[in-house]
Amino acid sequence: MTVLPFAAQQAADTEETPAARRLPLSWARLRPIVLPLGLFLLWLGGWEWVVDRFPASRSVLAAPSEIAAILVRSFPLLVPHLLSTARDTVMGFALAVVVGVVLGSALAQFRRLNQALFPHLVLFQIVPKIALAPLFIIWLGVGSESRLVFALFLSFFPIAAATATGLAATRPEALRLCAALTAPPWRTFFAVRVPFAIPALFAGLKMGMTMALIGTIVGEFVTGQEGLGYVVMFAAAGADNALTFAALTLLCAVGLVVYGAVVLAEIFAQRWYGAPFVTEGFN
Amino acid sequence: MTGGRQTGRHERLLAFALPVATAIVVALVWQATVTLADIREILLPTPGAIAENLARTLPSLLNQALVTGREALAGFALAVVAGFIGAAAISSSKLLREIFYPAIVAMQLIPKVALAPLFLVFLGIGAEARITFAALLSFFPVLISTAVGLHNTDLTAVRLCRSLGASGWQIFWSVRVPFALPAFFSGARISSTMAVTGVVIAEFISSTDGLGFVIVDQGAHARTAAVFAAITVLCALGLALYGVVAGIEKLSVRWYRG
Numbered sequence: 001m002t003v004l005p006f007a008a009q010q011a012a013d014t015e016e017t018p019a020a021r022r023l024p025l026s027w028a029r030l031r032p033i034v035l036p037l038g039l040f041l042l043w044l045g046g047w048e049w050v051v052d053r054f055p056a057s058r059s060v061l062a063a064p065s066e067i068a069a070i071l072v073r074s075f076p077l078l079v080p081h082l083l084s085t086a087r088d089t090v091m092g093f094a095l096a097v098v099v100g101v102v103l104g105s106a107l108a109q110f111r112r113l114n115q116a117l118f119p120h121l122v123l124f125q126i127v128p129k130i131a132l133a134p135l136f137i138i139w140l141g142v143g144s145e146s147r148l149v150f151a152l153f154l155s156f157f158p159i160a161a162a163t164a165t166g167l168a169a170t171r172p173e174a175l176r177l178c179a180a181l182t183a184p185p186w187r188t189f190f191a192v193r194v195p196f197a198i199p200a201l202f203a204g205l206k207m208g209m210t211m212a213l214i215g216t217i218v219g220e221f222v223t224g225q226e227g228l229g230y231v232v233m234f235a236a237a238g239a240d241n242a243l244t245f246a247a248l249t250l251l252c253a254v255g256l257v258v259y260g261a262v263v264l265a266e267i268f269a270q271r272w273y274g275a276p277f278v279t280e281g282f283n
Numbered sequence: 284m285t286g287g288r289q290t291g292r293h294e295r296l297l298a299f300a301l302p303v304a305t306a307i308v309v310a311l312v313w314q315a316t317v318t319l320a321d322i323r324e325i326l327l328p329t330p331g332a333i334a335e336n337l338a339r340t341l342p343s344l345l346n347q348a349l350v351t352g353r354e355a356l357a358g359f360a361l362a363v364v365a366g367f368i369g370a371a372a373i374s375s376s377k378l379l380r381e382i383f384y385p386a387i388v389a390m391q392l393i394p395k396v397a398l399a400p401l402f403l404v405f406l407g408i409g410a411e412a413r414i415t416f417a418a419l420l421s422f423f424p425v426l427i428s429t430a431v432g433l434h435n436t437d438l439t440a441v442r443l444c445r446s447l448g449a450s451g452w453q454i455f456w457s458v459r460v461p462f463a464l465p466a467f468f469s470g471a472r473i474s475s476t477m478a479v480t481g482v483v484i485a486e487f488i489s490s491t492d493g494l495g496f497v498i499v500d501q502g503a504h505a506r507t508a509a510v511f512a513a514i515t516v517l518c519a520l521g522l523a524l525y526g527v528v529a530g531i532e533k534l535s536v537r538w539y540r541g
Contacts, residue, residue: 031381032381032384035378035381035382036381036382036383036384036385036386038382039382039383039386040386060404060405112297112301115297115298115301115302116301116302116304116305117302117305118302119302120302120305120306123522125476126476126521126522126525127476127517127518127521127522128476128479128480128483128517128518128521130480130483130484131483131494131495131498131513131514131517131518132514133487134498134499134502134503134510135502135507135510135511135514137502138325138326138502138505138507138510139326139327210392210394213394214394214396217394217396217397218396218484218487221399221400221484221487221488222487222499228397229397232397232400232401233400233488236400236401236403236404237400239404241404244400244401244404248397248398248401251393251394251397252393252394254394255392255393255394256389256392256393259392
């Protein structure tokens with residue numbers, strides 16, 4: 001996870017006092033949960049109060065209670081858009097994983113190919129690829145395909161680069177041992193290189209999932225046909241603030257679910273290989 | 284011995300020549316495919332046509348790049364300052380850390396890009412909205428990297444300085460910050476790309492100038508060569524900003540090493 005050092009620090013903080021160990025519900029244990037929750041409630045309450053107290057703010061804001069109400073009321077309307085966004089993101093990501101992992105593995109296996117292509121991968125990571133969105137409309141139309149392929153395009157680069165870097169990070173001793181034991185290359189690849197690559201690979205997958213969702217949303221902005229990004233833009237342009245925030249809430253839920261799925265997959269992969277790998281964040 | 288040195292030079296030459304050769308081959312294949320398969324220019328212009336368009340419209344594109352670049356730079360500067368202050372705050376106070384840690388993680392996961400239309404509602408369709416949106420997108424990489432960097436300071440060095448009677452302020456600037464510099468800059472480099480991305484997305488949605496506007500506008504008129512030309516300039520802009528940050532990183536690391 002990205003901010004892991006803090007998590008470790010917090011775990012250390014909470015276990016300091018012996019009193020905390022005896023009482024399961026002591027303040028020291030509860031504060032990492034209570035404090036953020038308090039901030040969240042304070043923020044929601046303050047928001048509600050501001051909208052209630054200053055009616056002029058309604059031109060740009062909507063009260064949380066109104067957002068919740070419209071979320072419940074318009075839910076049947078929003079579901080098709082939710083499904084469209086989720087489908088484009090997940091399909092784009094899945095295809096990017098296939099293409100990215102295959103290319104990344106090829107780069108790790110063939111040194112000349114790596115020399116020829118890796119600099120381009122790095123270059124594509126730096127340039128604002130988001131600017132290519134209108135081209136995908138020209139090529140694929142304004143339908144779901146162009147958003148899906150744009151999501152695939154954005155999420156492909158971090159995955160390919162992370163796979164190549166991760167597979168190249170295998171300990172040379174382990175490879176030499178395999179060579180000495182005359183292991184066939186494919187077994188060395190799956191039994192040694194892949195486990196060593198897992199931390200980098202999943203860092204790339206998390207980045208890739210984030211980029212796939214960004215690609216889908218930007219695609220929805222520019223195609224303007226369906227999806228939660230389209231609803232957000234449409235409602236914001238019509239100054240329907242409650243609907244804007246309702247769609248944003250759903251988008252956040254989509255983001256958390258798809259990212260959480262990658263995190264779960266990472267935990268399973270680590271269990272499968274039987275080692276608690278430390279995963280570096282993507283930034 | 285000389286054989287070894289020669290293979291070394293050979294390798295370095297290949298490491299440079301192979302990527303360049305790949306780019307040239309891709310451009311040639313692209314040109315040949317479009318010409319031979321008779322693909323319409325609306326779908327895919329040849330690299331030659333793009334270069335011709337780029338050369339013709341370069342002055343106006345550079346003017347637009349100035350608009351986009353200025354906004355990206357402003358957003359990036361805001362994000363770096365805010366991110367550094369935020370990181371200093373959460374790395375020095377356990378209370379702040381506990382309060383904000385889950386919020387930061389959550390903000391990292393949710394798609395902030397979707398907030399772009401809201402910024403236009405809040406701040407109008409002027410430069411402020413685009414700058415603020417770019418700053419929001421590029422704030423989190425700086426914040427998280429710097430906080431992790433400040434947190435991972437060598438504790439022995441901190442203890443040594445404390446026993447020598449250094450104040451907390453002195454320890455922060457002369458021990459923690461130098462230790463955190465590499466992490467800070469790795470965040471800042473990511474932020475520089477996010478800042479350009481943020482401005483372009485905001486220009487997509489609502490703007491009357493800037494490279495993002497040119498791309499959407501020309502795209503809507505199916506002038507694909509002009510779209511590619513604008514993208515080329517935008518990529519150059521992104522690389523330039525990234526290069527500047529990387530350059531400052533080199534200088535500051537050298538300066539702190541003394």
